Amino acid sequence: GQSLIDFAKEHPDIVLDIHLDDRFVDLVEEGFDLAVRISRLENSSLIARRLAPFSxxxxxxxxxxxxxxxxxxxxxxxxxxxxxxxxxxxxxxxxxxxxxxxxxxxxxxxxxxxxxxxxxxxxxxxxxxxxxxxxxxxxxxxxxxxxxxxxxxxLLSGSGIFAVYPHRRYLPAKVRVFVDFLVQWFKTRESA
CATH class of the missing domain: 3.40.190.10 (Periplasmic binding protein-like II)
Structure with missing residues (x-):
């Protein structure tokens, strides 16, 4: 949650429509730009970028x-x-x-x-x-x-927190900016 608030402060021009939901959403079907998931990925049509380790x-x-x-x-x-x-x-x-x-x-x-x-x-x-x-x-x-x-x-380890988004050749700039932001945000907290 805090990561989203920090992002909104840094990028006032990007409107965040946030759905906090524990169910597994179909990104393409439901029109979402991006999801943050804690899991290994099953569906190959989605792009996943690892944000942080998770245990x-x-x-x-x-x-x-x-x-x-x-x-x-x-x-x-x-x-x-x-x-x-x-x-x-x-x-x-x-x-x-x-x-x-x-x-x-x-x-x-x-x-x-x-x-x-x-x-x-x-x-x-x-x-x-x-x-x-x-x-x-x-x-x-x-x-x-x-x-x-x-x-x-x-305990089993090896999972991660992933940003997941539909495979689009031209990723909207706002999504790319957000993913880059999340990667950095988690990195600074790991070293904290």
Whole structure:
């Protein structure tokens, strides 16, 4: 959100029509110039430019860990309360690196389902369970000590935040300016 506000300040001549939506939009069909997505890309007719790396953290409050113990293996989460983000990619099957370096998933459940990572974070801070959070959402609470991470070495990485736009030979200048801006914006925050 902040990146959009910074861009609007720098480019008062470009009108931003922003749709914050967790569903997967069809850019061409719905007439959007650009989307920012967190995922690997399936559709080859779209151009994607990687803006920043993206990783997740498995977190819970110190109180919850004191009560249920720190999970030593992903399988331990099956018996510990977890917070399900219904907008997340994994729902109740959370992926991890297996013992042999392969990918495995653990079926989790818990007392609360939410539909945004911010709400999942608030629920985790309140001690309701473990949750998977994007690192940039988790970090402030980890630094403040309100959340603790677990199983860091078993989490899958390698995803990214992408600017995605329809394949057009002549990319509108406004879109190019915006993509370049986002690339720089994320870069300055990574080094911060």
């Amino acid at each position: 997740v953290r498995l977190c819970a409050s110190p109180d919850l860990i004191a009560k249920h113990g720190m999970p030593m293996r992903p399988q331990d989460l099956a018996r510990i309360p977890c917070i399900i983000d219904t907008n997340g990619r994994w729902l109740t099957n959370w992926p991890f690196k297996g013992d042999a370096g392969d990918t495995m998933s653990v079926s989790v459940s818990g007392p609360i389902e939410v539909n945004s990572p911010m709400t999942a974070r608030a629920a985790a801070v309140a001690g309701l369970g473990f949750t998977m959070l994007p690192d940039f959402i988790a970090i402030p609470e980890i630094e403040s000590g309100r959340l603790v991470t677990a199983l860091d070495d078993r």
